[in-house]
Amino acid sequence: MYYELSPDEQSVLESVAHSLSEDDISYVILRGFVDLPERVWGDDIDIFVHEDDFDAVFGVMEDAIPGDPNRKAPIREQLSVALEDPRESVRRVLSEPKIVIDHLLIRRKHQNLDEPDNKVKLAKFAYGDSRSKHETLRFDVWNHMCYSSPLHSGKYRVDPEIDRLMLRDRVQHNGFYVPSPPDELAHLVGRTVFYYNEDGPPSYYMDRMNELRDTVLSNESQDEKLHRLLKLMFFDAWETAYLLIDERKYGSIRGELEAFSDY
Incomplete structure (x- = not known):
């Protein structure tokens, strides 16, 4: 909308x-x-x-x-x-x-x-x-x-x-x-995880996250910053979140976080 x-x-x-x-x-x-x-x-x-x-x-x-x-x-x-x-x-x-x-x-x-x-x-x-x-x-x-x-x-x-x-x-x-692209991507991922239910985020978010994912993951310095942001957001589960971002499975991150007892 x-x-x-x-x-x-x-x-x-x-x-x-x-x-x-x-x-x-x-x-x-x-x-x-x-x-x-x-x-x-x-x-x-x-x-x-x-x-x-x-x-x-x-x-x-x-x-x-x-x-x-x-x-x-x-x-x-x-x-x-x-x-x-x-x-x-x-x-x-x-x-x-x-x-x-x-x-x-x-x-x-x-x-x-x-x-x-x-x-x-x-x-x-x-x-x-x-x-x-x-x-x-x-x-x-x-x-x-x-x-x-x-x-x-x-x-x-x-x-x-x-x-x-x-x-x-x-x-x-x-x-x-x-x-910046890594900051925006991390923010939209956070919104997806903490704000939207199992129906997932609106199509705009999906399209934008896909666009940002391609930009950030192909740039070494931006990719390193995304790692840093995900560690601050998801703690020990950050690598799981990163993998799902790489696979464009943003709506699956919240479910995977439930497997981590410290999150």
Whole structure:
């Protein structure tokens, strides 16, 4: 499923990307970015930023996403009021349809990390006219790479080294920062394992993983990085995951992981 961006939405997306870079905020658009700015796979744009830059994202979005020129209060002030009074939240959405902001804080502990309280933060932003039949352009901004647990509710952080490598090795694509091929492949494999059920991922993921598999496995340095990422994600089961990637059997990885008692 692709979301086609209108000319106005393309302009907003480009403004967001430009503002993030201008403010020295390290970011990547995680997936579905191949055809940007014309369209994105899925129903939103997922952006990962460095944890130290997460709070600054609110100011960037306030500047980059157009709102009602008659707005009297800053968006962050409106957000605070709306969270305290849900009825006020509804009124604000109706009176200012150009921008809707929500902020969700999820607290979870990850047994594989040393820190006692690892916070995964998600900020949601949208641009569009709620009175229009056209859907809204939505942004999900994350401060950490994380996946849904297949056994428990909530989001769990990956190893912080995966965060660091993702931002360190980012590349530009059509004017946007995106993951390097091994980072993107590892991310999509992780989504396949931890997010999608036995029916498997959508065809876009399969096609993209096959394309990335051919690129990464044929390049020695990229292949070595994929090894490193898989070790951080799957521990002693990494070689099994790598073999199944080589065989293009991405949907089989989750089942094979169950054979490892330490995973």
